[in-house]
Amino acid sequence: MKELRLQVNTLFYFVLATLSVVLLSLAKLFFDLQLSQIAAVQFFIAIVATLAVSVHFIFALSGQKCVTICNQGLSHFNVFGRRRFIPSEEIIRLDTKSVLGLKAIQIHTQEKRITLLAFKITKKQKKTLQQLGYLA
Known part of the structure; x- marks a missing residue:
């Protein structure tokens, strides 16, 4: 994995x-x-x-608050400190946007859109995410 x-x-x-x-x-x-x-x-x-x-x-x-992406899905902490897991079947796509110099990651699911500001994706990780099918 x-x-x-x-x-x-x-x-x-x-x-x-x-x-x-x-x-x-x-x-x-x-x-x-x-x-x-x-x-x-x-x-x-x-x-x-x-x-x-x-x-x-x-x-x-x-490392106590982290975002982990794998081929099974995405694991992150919400605002209240609870760990959330989103299965890969529910993830439609991942977008990276830059707003006023801040990089934001948007995770689009079937029900909602999650925006992560406190974490960023490196160029090497973008290539791996493309191989996993999260990024186009």
């Missing part, structure tokens, strides 16, 4: 970290302007987002 583990998309995490820093700096600006309620909410959102991104990034680097 040929099994491919997708790589971590570090650019995605860099963009999220940058957005968190922007939110934190705006919260400081609102504190300086005596808009404490807005600043407190924004500061809380920025801290929660930073912690969530950090935990997700650590899990992705350690």
Whole structure:
């Protein structure tokens, strides 16, 4: 069985970290302007987002959150941390798109479309996926 583990998309995490820093700096600006309620909410959102991104990034680097594609199907974690498996019979096609410099993988099934931002496919893996029949 040929099994491919997708790589971590570090650019995605860099963009999220940058957005968190922007939110934190705006919260400081609102504190300086005596808009404490807005600043407190924004500061809380920025801290929660930073912690969530950090935990997700650590899990992705350690291999606890991964996307695996094989000839039997696709295995991934959803937003809530539950492992999901999609059999290869349900997968119609895989697309890779670039949106504002971020590479996204779209998995089209019979019922829905799944978009993965935190992982990317290398050129070597694209060739293997073409051999498996996932990419045209």
